[in-house]
Amino acid sequence: MAKIGVFICHCGENIGAKVDCTKLAAAMGEHPGVAVSVEYKYFCSDPGQESVKRAIRENNLTGVVVAACSPRMHEATFRKACAEAGLNPYLCEIANIREQCSWVHTDNGQATEKAMDITRSMVEKVKRNNKLQPIEVPVTRRALVIGGGIAGIQAALDIANAGQEVVLVEREPSLGGHMAQLSETFPTLDCSQCIMTPRMVEAAQHPKIRLLTYSEIESVDGYIGNFSVRVRMKSRYVDIDKCTGCGDCITKCPAKKISSEFDCGLGKRTAIYTPFAQSVPNIPVIDKANCIYFKNGKCKICSKTCQCSAIDFDMPDTFVDLEIGAIVVATGFQVQNNTMYGEYGYGTYPDVINGLQFERLASASGPTAGKIQRPSDGAEPQTVVFIQCAGSRDPSKGVRYCSKICCMYTAKHAMLYAHKVHGGKTHIFYMDIRAAGKGYDEFSRRAIEEDEAAYLRGRVSKVWQENGKLMVRGVDTLLGRPVEIAADMVVLATAIIAQPDAKDFAKTIGIGYDEYGFYNEAHLKLRPVESSTAGVFLAGACQSPKDIPDSVAQASATASKVLALFSKDMLEREPVVATNNEATCAGCWGCVLACPYNAIEQKDILDRSGRIIKRVASVNPGLCQGCGTCVTFCRSNSLDLAGFTEKQIFAEVMGL
Amino acid sequence: MSIEEQYRTRAKELLSGGAVKMVIGYGKGTTASRRRPLFISSPDDVERLVLDDACITNLSGYLVSEGLLSDEKRVAVFLRPEGIRAVNILAAESQLDAEQIVIFGFDVSGTEVRALKGIHVEEFSDVIGSIKEGAPEASEEELFEKIEKMSPQERFSFWQEEFAKCIKCYACRQACPMCYCRRCIVDSNQPQWVNTSSHSLGNFEWNIVRAFHLSGRCVECGNCDRACPVNIPLRLINHRMAEEVLGAFDHFAGMSKTQEPVLASFKKDDSETFIL
Numbered sequence: 001m002a003k004i005g006v007f008i009c010h011c012g013e014n015i016g017a018k019v020d021c022t023k024l025a026a027a028m029g030e031h032p033g034v035a036v037s038v039e040y041k042y043f044c045s046d047p048g049q050e051s052v053k054r055a056i057r058e059n060n061l062t063g064v065v066v067a068a069c070s071p072r073m074h075e076a077t078f079r080k081a082c083a084e085a086g087l088n089p090y091l092c093e094i095a096n097i098r099e100q101c102s103w104v105h106t107d108n109g110q111a112t113e114k115a116m117d118i119t120r121s122m123v124e125k126v127k128r129n130n131k132l133q134p135i136e137v138p139v140t141r142r143a144l145v146i147g148g149g150i151a152g153i154q155a156a157l158d159i160a161n162a163g164q165e166v167v168l169v170e171r172e173p174s175l176g177g178h179m180a181q182l183s184e185t186f187p188t189l190d191c192s193q194c195i196m197t198p199r200m201v202e203a204a205q206h207p208k209i210r211l212l213t214y215s216e217i218e219s220v221d222g223y224i225g226n227f228s229v230r231v232r233m234k235s236r237y238v239d240i241d242k243c244t245g246c247g248d249c250i251t252k253c254p255a256k257k258i259s260s261e262f263d264c265g266l267g268k269r270t271a272i273y274t275p276f277a278q279s280v281p282n283i284p285v286i287d288k289a290n291c292i293y294f295k296n297g298k299c300k301i302c303s304k305t306c307q308c309s310a311i312d313f314d315m316p317d318t319f320v321d322l323e324i325g326a327i328v329v330a331t332g333f334q335v336q337n338n339t340m341y342g343e344y345g346y347g348t349y350p351d352v353i354n355g356l357q358f359e360r361l362a363s364a365s366g367p368t369a370g371k372i373q374r375p376s377d378g379a380e381p382q383t384v385v386f387i388q389c390a391g392s393r394d395p396s397k398g399v400r401y402c403s404k405i406c407c408m409y410t411a412k413h414a415m416l417y418a419h420k421v422h423g424g425k426t427h428i429f430y431m432d433i434r435a436a437g438k439g440y441d442e443f444s445r446r447a448i449e450e451d452e453a454a455y456l457r458g459r460v461s462k463v464w465q466e467n468g469k470l471m472v473r474g475v476d477t478l479l480g481r482p483v484e485i486a487a488d489m490v491v492l493a494t495a496i497i498a499q500p501d502a503k504d505f506a507k508t509i510g511i512g513y514d515e516y517g518f519y520n521e522a523h524l525k526l527r528p529v530e531s532s533t534a535g536v537f538l539a540g541a542c543q544s545p546k547d548i549p550d551s552v553a554q555a556s557a558t559a560s561k562v563l564a565l566f567s568k569d570m571l572e573r574e575p576v577v578a579t580n581n582e583a584t585c586a587g588c589w590g591c592v593l594a595c596p597y598n599a600i601e602q603k604d605i606l607d608r609s610g611r612i613i614k615r616v617a618s619v620n621p622g623l624c625q626g627c628g629t630c631v632t633f634c635r636s637n638s639l640d641l642a643g644f645t646e647k648q649i650f651a652e653v654m655g656l
Numbered sequence: 657m658s659i660e661e662q663y664r665t666r667a668k669e670l671l672s673g674g675a676v677k678m679v680i681g682y683g684k685g686t687t688a689s690r691r692r693p694l695f696i697s698s699p700d701d702v703e704r705l706v707l708d709d710a711c712i713t714n715l716s717g718y719l720v721s722e723g724l725l726s727d728e729k730r731v732a733v734f735l736r737p738e739g740i741r742a743v744n745i746l747a748a749e750s751q752l753d754a755e756q757i758v759i760f761g762f763d764v765s766g767t768e769v770r771a772l773k774g775i776h777v778e779e780f781s782d783v784i785g786s787i788k789e790g791a792p793e794a795s796e797e798e799l800f801e802k803i804e805k806m807s808p809q810e811r812f813s814f815w816q817e818e819f820a821k822c823i824k825c826y827a828c829r830q831a832c833p834m835c836y837c838r839r840c841i842v843d844s845n846q847p848q849w850v851n852t853s854s855h856s857l858g859n860f861e862w863n864i865v866r867a868f869h870l871s872g873r874c875v876e877c878g879n880c881d882r883a884c885p886v887n888i889p890l891r892l893i894n895h896r897m898a899e900e901v902l903g904a905f906d907h908f909a910g911m912s913k914t915q916e917p918v919l920a921s922f923k924k925d926d927s928e929t930f931i932l
Contacts, residue, residue: 584839588749594920612726615750633920635869636837637844650847 002033002127005061006119007052009043009068011098016041018102018111024067027116033127035059044074052078053085061087063126067095067119088131090575090643095122117656124655125648132575132642137622139225140325141165141566146217146509149177150196150548151540151555152330153203158559159328160208164566167322168203169231170213174279175200177332178541181262183362183370184416185548186408187443193278193365200280212320214285220327220509221598223623224535225571227324235315237286238272242310245282249302249311250274258290260367264357266375267367272302272311277365286311326535326562329519330555331505333541336391336398336495344390345463346492350376351470352463354390354494355409362416372420374489381488384417385472386410386428387460391495393431399495399516404545406493407434411444413491414453427454427485429474437547456483463490496545510596511536519543529557534625537561576626576643578619585616585638591630592617599623600630659771660707663734663760670732672699676758677727680718681734682711693718707734709767714877716742717833720751732758737772737787738877740780741910742833745873747777751836754778754913777913788908800892815860815893821886822859824852828866828890831883834873841865863893871897872918875910 006028010016021039029037036055042048043066055061064087066078071094079089097115105111141164145156148170156168174180180200182192204211218230238249253270260267262275269275271291274284292299293313303311335356338346346352351374353361364370374381388410391398407430414426433455435441447453460474469486476483498517499505506513511531512520519538522530529537537558540551565571580591582605592600603618617639619630631639631646640646657665663681670676683694683704691710695718696702716739718724719731735743740761747754754777761772761780774780803811826842829835842850842862850865851858874894881891901907907918 584837584844586751586837588751588917590749590917590920593916635841636839637841637849638839646849647847650849 002063003035003059003061004033004063004065004123004126005052005055005059006031006034006037006123007043007048007055007064007066007068008037008039008097008119009048009066010039010041011069011102012041015068015098015102015115018105018108019097019115020108020112023112024097024115024119028067028119028123031120031123034123035061043068044077049077049081052081056082056085056087062091063087063123063129064092065095065119065122065126066092067097067115067122069098070094070096070100090132091126091129093122093126093129095119121652121655124651128645128648128651130642130645135573135575135577135621136570137223137225137573139566139568139571140227140323142167142322142324143326143328143562143566144169144227144229144322144324145328145330147177147330147332147540147542148172148175148200148203148211148213149330149332149540149551150179150199151332151551152177152328153199154552154555155328155330155539155559155562156203156209157199157206158556159562160203160206162559162563163208164563165208165210166206167210167212167231167324169215169217170211171216171234172275173214173236173273173283173285174275174281175203175211175213176276176278176280178356179548180276180278181264181356181363182359183364183366184412186412187437187439189412189415191364193363197278197280200278204280211281213281215320217505217508218319222324223597223625224533224573225325225565226622227327227535229322229324229327231320231322233318233320235317236283237288237311237313237315238284239310239312239315240281240283242308243283243306244308244310245274245284246307247274247284248305248307250284252301252305254299254301255290255292258287263360263367264354266353266357266360286313326537326565327509328537328539328555328558328562329509329511329531329542330539330558331499331502331542333496333545334499336497338390338492338494340397341390341492343462344387344460344490344492345465345470349463349465349470349490350374351381351488352490352492354492355406355413356494358413358491359409362413362420370420372417372424379488380421381424382421383425383427383485383487384414384489384491385460385470385485385487386413386426386491386493387472388428388430388493390492391497392493394495399497401516401545402434403493403496404434405496405547407432408437408440408443408547410491410493411435411447411453415447415451418447418451418453425454426452427456427472427487429456429458429460429472431457431459437549458483496541499542502542509533509536511538529554529561535565574626574643575621576641577621577624578626578628578630578639578641580617580619581638581640582614582616582618584636586636587615587617588635589617590633590635591639594629594633596627596629597623597625599625659762659769660705662771663707663762664702664705666760667696667705667732668699668702670758671697671702675730676732677729678724679705679732679734679760680715681705681760682707682713682715685710705734707762708769709764711762711764711769712736712878712882714739714742714833714875714879716740716746717831717836717879719743719757720746720833720836725752725756728753728756730756730758732760734760734762736763736877737761737780737783738875739833740772740777741784741787741875742877743777744784744910744913744915745834745875746836747913748915749917781912784908784911788902788911797892799889800895803892815863816856818888819859819863820856821888822854822863823886824854824859824862825885827883827885828880831879832870833877833879834870835866841869863888863890867893867897870894872901872905872907873909874898 025037025039079092082092083089095118143166145152145168156166160166215233218232221228253272255271259265260269272286288294360366392403435444456476458475458477462473472485502517521528539555539558604612605614667679678697682691685692850861
């Protein structure tokens with residue numbers, strides 16, 4: 001005989017002001033199977049929890065319903081309280097009469113009626129709840145960090161410094177990511193490479209970090225604590241163990257006119273190359289598409305030059321299989337291609353460049369060794385126009401969101417330009433100056449006050465070439481008049497966008513993403529570095545546009561999450577898993593395909609002589625995440641979900 | 657030699673040589689215009705086989721009779737293109753091994769019976785492909801057009817009226833080659849989602865559930881429609897579901913024996929307009 005305790009929480013005025021809790025408690029007290037029905041101002045408080053525990057002990061309750069806020073808030077609290085009172089925690093359910101009732105209704109009478117329905121429905125469910133035991137799974141103490149930019153490096157270092165193993169995978173030939181491309185960084189103007197490269201070296205030399213550059217994730221299977229990951233190590237055509245990084249091959253390579261990705265097309269590189277001088281590892285790769293040998297079958301000059309015989313034109317891609325416990329995704333961003341703004345002339349006029357290209361121009365290691373020279377003729381530009389929000393905050397052609405870093409880097413560009421080209425003029429077209437961050441507003445004020453950046457509030461309608469100048473026509477909305485500026489160079493503050501393959505990659509590792517391809521966090525405020533997939537964490541600009549301090553902070557946060565996971569030998573998982581009724585299973589295998597976690601296997605049922613009687617589906621509880629997809633697919637209703645069984649759901653519905 | 661003769665000869669050869677253990681075909685029915693399923697396992701019985709324009713029933717459902725194929729011996733079966741598609745689905749859903757099925761393919765247009773070339777399901781992929789590409793059959797009826805033109809309310813009351821006739825005999829389920837579950841959802845009573853008594857709610861639940869279970873799987877053979885003793889036009893509801901699935905996912909049921917079920921499979925380029 002069921003003895004259910006119903007505990008109705010006022011949540012102060014949150015519930016109490018709309019729902020007549022006294023009436024609700026009385027009505028539930030009358031319901032068959034309810035042994036106790038009481039109300040209290042805050043059941044989540046210590047005395048509140050104590051009273052629940054006391055009621056369980058005194059009345060030998062067989063189930064508990066707490067009518068309160070969303071189970072996302074306090075389900076864990078009350079389940080723990082029940083466990084402390086000797087009741088299996090899965091015999092405790094939450095009836096949500098706050099978010100789904102008192103908060104959304106205005107009429108007290110109706111709200112009370114609805115609260116009764118919700119609570120009664122939960123009482124009916126609890127009567128059919130079973131005792132469940134948490135599932136324990138082992139944890140592999142090895143983290144995978146995907147992406148070797150500043151976020152990935154930071155996460156890898158933090159985890160490794162705590163003594164745990166890390167595999168750091170980067171798809172480019174070198175660590176560094178976008179930060180390695182930058183000149184100086186706001187708001188302190190310290191040289192990006194000077195602060196970045198020590199981290200790169202530290203990561204590469206760390207005994208706990210295994211570095212896989214020029215490698216991509218091929219597949220991810222498994223679940224939190226127990227992922228199986230396959231990594232494709234793309235062929236460098238250079239033996240990483242033999243190469244000493246002397247660079248002779250690079251000097252001798254005759255294919256010298258290849259546009260450098262690292263210099264955003266402003267510089268040239270050879271076919272065998274390292275992206276930049278401080279590359280980590282300092283081992284070149286051969287760009288197969290541009291290599292003369294791979295194109296014509298003749299050349300091999302690099303191979304002849306190499307004294308260590310490190311070059312192998314027949315080197316295949318190789319695969320590495322990894323057992324991984326937690327994954328940090330730090331795959332970064334791309335800048336938007338601005339050719340969609342035909343009126344700005346990007347891609348048509350060589351002296352219209354984007355912000356990242358300006359970084360390369362201003363960088364001491366860049367194609368011009370840090371001199372600001374315009375790409376068309378190498379002349380020093382005397383007037384530079386910066387156009388902010390070239391893509392960001394533009395629902396019609398660009399993206400709807402703010403790219404967050406452009407206001408600051410444009411101020412920085414103006415400053416760097418002023419420092420390098422004395423007497424040069426800068427004009428910055430802006431919509432708003434967004435400078436929220438430590439030292440940020442001071443920094444943008446400094447650009448205006450000390451370095452004479454001329455900010456014009458307004459948009460640019462057109463850029464065209466006239467008499468060797470780039471004519472920029474815009475509007476100054478503060479003065480309310482059109483302006484035309486004859487510039488030598490135009491810099492577009494391009495939007496940050498997700499990596500072009502971000503969505504495909506999300507599907508490979510099984511995490512969610514938004515309409516733009518940025519990865520979704522589990523909760524924007526309270527779980528900002530966790531993805532919705534357990535054991536997969538997000539760091540840096542793959543989640544949303546971020547500057548360096550934010551990326552680093554988020555990376556360290558993921559490291560703390562990974563380390564918390566690695567602090568246990570066994571991982572306790574909710575026992576909410578699917579089970580299959582083998583007697584009724586028709587063996588259509590639809591569930592095997594439908595399962596997003598590969599948790600369902602085919603199982604043969606044999607007779608004594610070993611002949612197959614029947615083939616059925618079988619759920620591996622270690623892999624099952626309890627999503628219920630298989631349950632909805634199963635036509636014969638053979639699959640059921642513990643904690644949310646058909647019987648329970650049916651009782652819940654009938655209880656309404 | 658008529659097709660009937662040809663197929664009788666082939667059946668005789670297969671049975672006497674032991675290449676197949678049984679031939680499932682059509683025999684004479686109770687009236688001149690009716691045919692009934694015929695199961696023969698002796699070469700002497702092949703003369704009882706009939707093949708003419710009255711051979712309509714999709715016989716593929718008999719292939720999954722319990723124990724029939726478990727000895728791994730082959731079975732021959734007379735099938736129209738819909739039946740061949742059904743065999744593909746049954747193979748894709750692991751209900752049978754397509755290697756065990758020897759097909760006597762035929763198609764009927766008007767009163768003319770035409771043989772379809774091939775023995776195994778793979779050999780009929782062109783025939784199936786041309787049905788997918790082909791225009792909807794002309795016989796596709798006024799009633800369907802009429803229902804399509806109705807407002808949702810009118811359509812709802814149309815089906816309400818139709819389903820009111822349902823007596824829950826489950827003849828549609830028994831006739832359907834896709835309804836092979838050993839325990840149907842309506843037979844499950846813990847909990848009893850679908851009410852077994854014949855009243856409008858339960859009737860609605862049953863017929864809608866069946867339509868959903870058939871979406872992406874129905875080959876529109878018409879077995880259910882013909883089996884219904886109260887003449888509910890079940891073909892129309894299934895036809896509509898097939899159109900939906902074809903339009904949304906380019907999925908034509910029974911294209912191959914390895915086709916993945918439309919509701920359980922996921923392609924990276926599936927549109928995701930519904931995901932926020």
